[in-house]
Amino acid sequence: MIDTLKQHIGKYIRISEQDHEGVLKFFNAVHARKKENLLSEGKICRSNYFVVKGCLRLFFIKENGAEQTIQFAIENWWLSDYTSFEKQQPSGFYLQAVEKSDVLAITYQHQEEMLQQFPIMERYFRLMHQRANAAAQFRIKGLYGQSREELYRQFKSRYPEFVQRIPQYLLASFLGFTPEYLSELRSKKFS
């Protein structure tokens, strides 16, 4: 499991074998069952999560009781509630495994310690957050004013593997569609 993260880090920064081993010691392996919550509303988000296998989602409960997914993470993506994680304050979100997932978790304290011992890792996390930040800008743009068909088309072109992997009813809710409308869009490409 740890090898997946090691490879991922190696894609972004140059790091010695010894430092690499030191870094990885700060992570814990988590095997989450399908629909298991790694975080619940009102709790403090203790960890930042890296998906080795499977899929996580961050969602909140709307006033009408419905779950609204705001982000997904599949293999090689990081996910956390970064407000709760950074400030170690109660979260307004749930973080849940969409399917059976293998995840590496690093607590806030461990992340701070690790970054102090291995400052080269600041670059890796800077690049991860910069990428997530870019994705969030794209996402926010999509939530305003784009036609729904355009939104789907753009998501598919930016994250092809993602659209394949995510269960359709979750993808529909994420994009603000009904499942019926999504399946209509998907069938269009064959027509």
Added chain:
Amino acid sequence: MIDTLKQHIGKYIRISEQDHEGVLKFFNAVHARKKENLLSEGKICRSNYFVVKGCLRLFFIKENGAEQTIQFAIENWWLSDYTSFEKQQPSGFYLQAVEKSDVLAITYQHQEEMLQQFPIMERYFRLMHQRANAAAQFRIKGLYGQSREELYRQFKSRYPEFVQRIPQYLLASFLGFTPEYLSELRSKKFS
């Protein structure tokens, strides 16, 4: 101007006086007129911008021709189109000064060079992106399903100085309100 950035960096990382001076050499001062575009759709976003004085906004043009603001930056905030900046590819956004603004700009190439010479700055930018990432999650949550009154209340409590500063018609469009509805909400607190 450069002192504002120096102080801001000093709040987040410990850095020697000499390194500090070295870092600041990579920035250019930009004096933007009110409504001046620092970036236009179709152009490559060359720089990452730090607001010393004034206010920037990132917006795009909707299909109906209306401008939709997705992010603001006031004093001590960074703003850029991070997809265009990171990949040096054409942007889908405009970056504009809301009012007369003093801004420090660092080009992509200068940022890379600066980070190589002063890796301590990776921590500063990691923290900035992590904070922006947290803000984006909060923002995306707000765009789904919250009542409009709740959305306004939460923004005001998270960013009090922000709600004071931004012109009302822009704040209304940002939150997805009509200006009339926003002024109704603002008058409520006195009633």
